[in-house]
Amino acid sequence: MEKKLPKIVTTTVIMFTFSLTAFSQITDKRVSQKNVSENGLPSSIIFNESASYKDSDSRKVFQDQLGLKENQSFAKIRTETDKDGYTHEKFQLYNQGIKVEFANYSLHYKSGKLVSMNGEYYDLENVETTPKLSTDEAFNKAISQIGAKQYLWETPLDAKEMNYEKPKGELVLLPAMEDQGQKRTRDNVRLAYKFDIYATNPVSRGDVYIDAITGKVLFYNATIKHLGKYSHGKSKATSIDHSKASSSSKVAIVAANAATRYSGTQVIQTTLSGSSYRLADATRGLGINTFNMQKGTSYTAAVNFTDADNNWTAAEYANTNKDNGALDAHWGAEKTYDYWSSVHGRNSFDNAGTIIKSYVHYSNAYDNAYWNGSVMTYGDGSGTYFDILTSIDVAGHEIGHAICSYTANLAYQKESGAMNEAFSDIWGACIEYFAAPTKSIWLIGEDIERRSGHAALRSMSNPNAEGQPDTYGGTYWINPNCTPTESNDYCGVHTNSGVLNHWFYILAVGKTGTNDIGNAYNVTGITIDKAAKIAYRLESVYLTANSTFANARTSGIQSAIDLYGAGSAEVIATTNAFYAVGVGAAYSSSTDTTAPTAPASLAASGTTGTTTNLSWTASTDNVAVTGYNIYQGTTLKGSSTTTTYAVTGLSALTAYSFSVKAKDAAGNLSASSNTVNITTTAATVTYCTSQGNSAADERIGKVVFGTINNTSTGTTGYENYTAVSTNAARGTAYTITITPSWTSSVYSEGYAVFIDYNQDGDFADSGETVWTKATSTTTPVTGTITIPATATLGTTRVRVSMKYNGIPTSCESFSYGQVEDYSINITASGAITNEEIAAGLVETTETSSFALYPNPVADELNVSFLNNTGYTFRIVNTLGQQIITGELSGSPIDVSALNTGVYIIELNNGSKKIVKKFVKK
Incomplete structure (x- = not known):
């Protein structure tokens, strides 16, 4: 969080807060609803079923509905089809061949038929199109306004890294309104030069608009949007230049365990380059890469975070340099990509798979994080205000600004800027819920917060707790009718965002109360998943650059109608959640008292x-x-x-x-x-998958463990040998021997063995990684495994893994090597002197003191024997899969839900075990 942003407009600044103020009288029978903005032109139109516009009629639509003139045209800039069957075409307005800034209009079709349209339109007259200033003169005024010590184009290598060039200036028509609430006239626009100015000392980036006639600064639209308005003021030695990768040995994308700073151990994707692994993921879009700026400010001087064995442990990274924060940044970017892809069907922030780059350790004790229009940048924090700013919700928030840039592109001031910030908080919360649902979803930045008296940067459930309004115009509300500057946070964008934040919270979980303007409300929540779908449609389909909270209400309700139908519970909740935060009226239904028929x-x-x-x-x-x-x-x-x-x-x-x-x-x-x-049926256990993608060069040749002595001839990356098993007693040590098999060249291999001791279907619990061996060319390799006294009795899974040039984890896919699964029957300590049966258990010989009846059994199985106190029982099938467990109580055991077949019941009191087969009819 930087103290100084660009010096912004000291003269009157053009304001872009356009409210939806009225419904237009409808004379066109094709139109069912028309909303107009302050200039009297339509901001949204909904069509009747009888409307006959097709997807090839865009020019006619604009002429009929907006009064498009001969010297004006709309150019299509994007077409997208969503998962609900709608096609959205977005257009840019040009007047006499000059782009009208922020003047976008969208047409929405379903089944090839136009159903609605919305956007910003200007019926321009008497427009000046000939500049009096040259481009160079305007550029100098823009530079004078920013007043930075250094600009990115002055360091060409850094500029190239950001895909940025010194701005040449674009001539545009900028819609303007001199004062909030003043009705805009038709010719109230300015011919302006637009410059994308990226300053590096102090850091800022934004579009500066210079009046091409008078030279006045008209508007500054920030591109770099920091996490908050609050501001002030050695890496691993194995790091390598991030622009280079070794080509002398195998390069592979692999999974790894990473001990993050804020979210525990998580699985990340890395790239093996030469003999080390780097934070580079090529499995998502065009990539997700994380770099180390080494407390500097040059992006080209950044290097890779690397690791020798691809096990990114706390012992290595939880250091005074906060290197484990880089693991949060990498994992956070991956989970942000996953959220947008799996929940909303969006491929990276631009929906085209563009690479996501994160730069960690920016500057010294820098208390902020930001998206600069190209990459993520994270400061380490001062410790007084914040810790390193790489938590999952911060990553989701900042990349959320990139989402906004490619969708609504909300102007960064006043109400539109507040909603820009709010949507980023909304996505930060949704991504945290998606990736780490046990965290405090409704607090933003709780992991990084270090300020005394603060639980987080912002609270969505109780915005007042962190100095934000929960009601439009209520406590802590900042009047947006001001001249936006850096010093007033562009008229309170980080403060007034609390209103839309709270709307989303209420919509998701529900709330009852009375707001700051006296409205009593009672909203039934619709879940965070449904609320997110409505919010995404609101932002990506309906909102435009200068939208207000009033626009958001109208478009939010329409989004709910699109997704869930008119009059649905979701529409009612969306409407009433806006009412709860002081935007618009409550939902009004008829006096209908007739209940539906019963399903x-x-x-x-x-x-x-x-x-x-x-x-x-x-x-x-x-x-x-x-x-x-x-x-x-x-x-x-x-x-x-x-x-x-x-x-x-x-x-x-x-x-x-x-x-x-x-x-x-x-x-x-x-x-x-x-x-x-x-x-319900018996529980089934499904283990995670793990495999080598190629076993052509190296694989497992033989495994010896207990009575398992298996020579493998399989040549795939995974082999299922769970039919091969051995008994193993608690407290007993066993030797495991693994013999690698190489086709020709001898490669260095790492090994790991995993046993699911508690039989919960994974190898993630403490002690279940039972043996590992660092990479070597030794053959065979041997180790000792001792079965713990706490291991659950019965049959469970053993995973044996061999991986080229690294120690494997239990659930990863890696480039070269092999994984084999076996079974192990864990028994109590001490020998059992009975015959073995197919399931790997031991059957008790029938005696007069023990009875199991009826056998075959239909519903209830009785067990009778002497000294039967303290016994537990479990029933398994002939594959060794556990079906039922419990304590022996003297009552019959209910087996009515079992399928017909042969089963085994095992009774155990810790020192003695009785096993018997029975048949279920």
């Missing part, structure tokens, strides 16, 4: 150990059914806008009952559907 034919299918799928016949209503409530017993489980619902989070071998009720826009609920009863 019929409720059925369940595809039931597993944790899920089931419900479906039913649609209800009818006198107006419209807006959705369905799903009940588990008498408890509300969830809701659906369709006639299906996927139930998750169930427990294995447990009985459940479900029912459904329909609802309408007025809140009327139907009678209940029929009740459907299900019993």
Whole structure:
């Protein structure tokens, strides 16, 4: 967070806060709703079903609806089709061949038919198009206004790294309004030169607009947007020049464990270059790279963070230099990419896969982070204000500014600037929820906060707690009707953002209360996932550069209608959440009291150990059914806008009952559907995948462990030998021997063995990485594995992994080597003197003191024997998979949910074990 930003306009600055002020009287029968801005021209139009505009009629649409003149034209700049079947065409307005800045209009089609249009339009007259200043004269005035000591173009190598050139100036028409609330006239524009000025001392970047007639500074639109308004004032020796990579040996993209500063150990993607690994991920878009600026300010002097064994541990990186913060930055950029890709179908910030670069250790004790239009830059923090600014929500926030630049491009001042900041906070929260849901989702910057008396930089759930308004015009609200400068935070963009932040929080989780302007509200939350879809559509489809909070309300409601239907619970919540923060009226429904008909034919299918799928016949209503409530017993489980619902989070071998009720826009609920009863199946364990992508040069030739003595002939990167097993007793040490096999050249290999001791389906728990060996050409390699006394009894999985030039982790795919899975039956200490059976367990010989009946069994299995206190039981199938566990209580064991087949019951009191087969009818 830098103390000095560019010296901004001391004269009157042009203001761009245009409010949606009125509905226009509709005379066109093709139009169902028309909203107008302060200049009396349409800001949005919604068409009737009868409208006949097709996707080839754009010129006619603009002429009919906007009154486009002969000397004006709209040039198409982008076409996108979303996941909901809409096509969006975005246009730029030109007047006499000169671009009208911020004048974008979008047409929205579905099935080839125009359904709505929105944007900013100016019906210009008497426009001056001949400049009196030369480009050089205007440029000098722009430089004088910024007043920096140094500019990026003065260091050509750094400029090239940022893909930046000394600005030549672009002649544009800049819409202007001299004072907030003054009605803009048709010719109220200025012919202006636009310069992208990137200063490096002090740091700033933004577009400076110079009046081409008078030379006045008209507007400054910041490109570099810092994390907050608060401001003030050795790396690993293995670092290498980030512009070079070794080509003398294998180069591969691999997964690695990274001990981040703020989010624990996370899996990241790295690149093997020569003999070291660097923070470079080529699996997402065109790449995600993280560099070390070594406390300097030159991007070309930055180097790679590298690691010799690709195990980025706290012992190496949790140092006084805060190098583990770089691991947060790299992981944060990866998870930000993943969020946008998997949730919104967006390929990087520009939707074209552009590389995401993060530069860490910028300057000395620099208390800020920012997106500069090209890359991410992170300061280390002073410790007094902030720690190193690389937490997951900060990464999501800053890259969120890049998303905004490529979508709404909200001007960085007044209400549009406040929403620009708010959307970045919204995406920071969503990405934190996506990547690390146990964190404080609704606090922004809580991990980096070091200021006394502050829990975080901002709070979305309680903006007042950090000095922000939770109501438009309420406590802490900054009047945006001011001249925007750096010193007033461009009329409060980092403060007034709290209003849209709180809107999103209320929409996601719900809230009841009375706001600062006396409005009592009660909003039912729709979940963060649905709220995010509405917010993204609002930003990417409807908002334009100079949108206001009023525009956001209108467009937010339309976004909810597009996604969930008119009158839906989501539309009601969106409307009422805006009302809760003081923007617009509450949702108004009719006096309808007629409930929908009850859903019929409720059925369940595809039931597993944790899920089931419900479906039913649609209800009818006198107006419209807006959705369905799903009940588990008498408890509300969830809701659906369709006639299906996927139930998750169930427990294995447990009985459940479900029912459904329909609802309408007025809140009327139907009678209940029929009740459907299900019993979940036995739990199944699915292990993560791990493999070598090529076993052509090296693979595992033989594994010896206990009674396992397996010579492998498999040539794929993964081999499933779970049918090969051995017994192993608690507290006993066993030798493992792994023999590598090389096709020709001998390569250096690393090894690791993993055992799922607690049988929870992963190798991530403490002690489950049971043996590793650093890279070597030794053959064979041997080690000792001791089964802990706490290991769960029974059959579990063993993973043996061999990787070229590095120690493998349990769930990674790597370039060269092989992974093999085996089984191990963990037994109690002491010998068991009974015969072995197929499942690797030991069956007790029938005696008069022990009885298992009936056998075969249909529903209830009885167990009877002397001295049966303190026994637990578990039932496994013939593959060794655990099905049921419990304590022996004297009551029959319910096996009614088991499928027909042969099973094994094992009884264990810690010192003695009894095992017996039985048949389920």
